[in-house]
Amino acid sequence: MNIAAEDVVPDSERRGLIGALPRAARPYASLIRLDRPIGAWLLFWPGAWAAALAGLWKEGGGVDGWALVAWLALGAWAMRSAGCVYNDIVDRDLDRRVERTRLRPLASGRASLRGAWAVLTAMSLVGLVVLLQLDRPAQIVALASLAPVALYPFMKRITWWPQAWLGLVFSWAALVGWMQIAGSLTAPGLLLYAGSIFWVIGYDTIYALQDREDDALVGVRSSARALGRHARLGVAFCYAAALVLWALAISGLRQEGYALLALLPVALHFLWQVATLKTEEGDDALAKFRSNRFAGLLMFLACLVVGTA
Numbered sequence: 001m002n003i004a005a006e007d008v009v010p011d012s013e014r015r016g017l018i019g020a021l022p023r024a025a026r027p028y029a030s031l032i033r034l035d036r037p038i039g040a041w042l043l044f045w046p047g048a049w050a051a052a053l054a055g056l057w058k059e060g061g062g063v064d065g066w067a068l069v070a071w072l073a074l075g076a077w078a079m080r081s082a083g084c085v086y087n088d089i090v091d092r093d094l095d096r097r098v099e100r101t102r103l104r105p106l107a108s109g110r111a112s113l114r115g116a117w118a119v120l121t122a123m124s125l126v127g128l129v130v131l132l133q134l135d136r137p138a139q140i141v142a143l144a145s146l147a148p149v150a151l152y153p154f155m156k157r158i159t160w161w162p163q164a165w166l167g168l169v170f171s172w173a174a175l176v177g178w179m180q181i182a183g184s185l186t187a188p189g190l191l192l193y194a195g196s197i198f199w200v201i202g203y204d205t206i207y208a209l210q211d212r213e214d215d216a217l218v219g220v221r222s223s224a225r226a227l228g229r230h231a232r233l234g235v236a237f238c239y240a241a242a243l244v245l246w247a248l249a250i251s252g253l254r255q256e257g258y259a260l261l262a263l264l265p266v267a268l269h270f271l272w273q274v275a276t277l278k279t280e281e282g283d284d285a286l287a288k289f290r291s292n293r294f295a296g297l298l299m300f301l302a303c304l305v306v307g308t309a
Contacts, residue, residue: 013026013027017034018034018035027110028111028115030104030110030111031088031104031111031116031119032081032123039083039084040077040080041293042200042203042293043080045299045300046171046173046174046177046192046196047072047075047176048173048177049177050189051068051069051178051180052300052303052304054178055307055308068133071133074126075127076173078130079123079127081119081123082120082123083152083169085119085120086149087153088104088105089120090154092104094218094220098211098214098220100210100211135179135180137180137183138176138177145172145176149169152166156220157220160221160225161221162221162222163204163205163208163222166204167196167197167198167201168197171193171196171197174192175193178193187249187252188250188253191252195242195246195249198242199292203288204223205223205227205234205238206224206235206277207285207286207289209231210286211224212224229279231279235273235274235277242270243263243270246299246302250262254306254309259306259309262303262305262306265301266295266299269298273292273295276288
């Protein structure tokens, strides 16, 4: 796919936060998706859930608790940024052949490969600073994520369900947060992690609906393509599985049945997503995907209520 010279610079680099930066810095700001923080939010929430559900704010630990959440937020931003750069390095040839991604900095040639590796190194160093704030067991759990993170960009070439692998990666902060607070990976923490995996598969299937035609042309696999006309049902199943696993996590901590009512707001949000999803409209799929930032907040509030009760 040839890119006309006048079309090389996307509108996102002509305005807003990125547009205010020096011209030479703009492609690298785009590389880390500085103008699109949704990925950092989605990476952050599982860690915040785990910290809240594990009882972070019990016994007057509020100040330390919020400090940990702040470090998790910084780590989520740095690691999401690093992940985007790494993904673009691996996928730069594929990206040139997909309409939605052809103007990415590496695919269009606006950013150099050497510069991309430099940005990746810088973001990894920020992640290292965050890692050093954790206790040793949590550090070990965090470092164990590096292998699945490195393999993720290749999954779309190997399996029809790269979203499942993304679920493993994007939910990992739940294991880190739980280990940091609870000191071990007990059943509720593992159930929270498992539920998050299904949540990720659900929302990333919605995201992949945008690219089904281009993905078919270039041979990229996805859950959206695998599910076909059953995509809505597949998303509904994933969200239902997430809710069941989260309910089991809460039940492992609280015997009172009414504790499960904390999940009602996020359940209603999932119901709205599925009921109103327009699987053939890319703009609606993107809006529903982005709404999971709010779903993550609702789940955080549920974990906070149960964890501090």
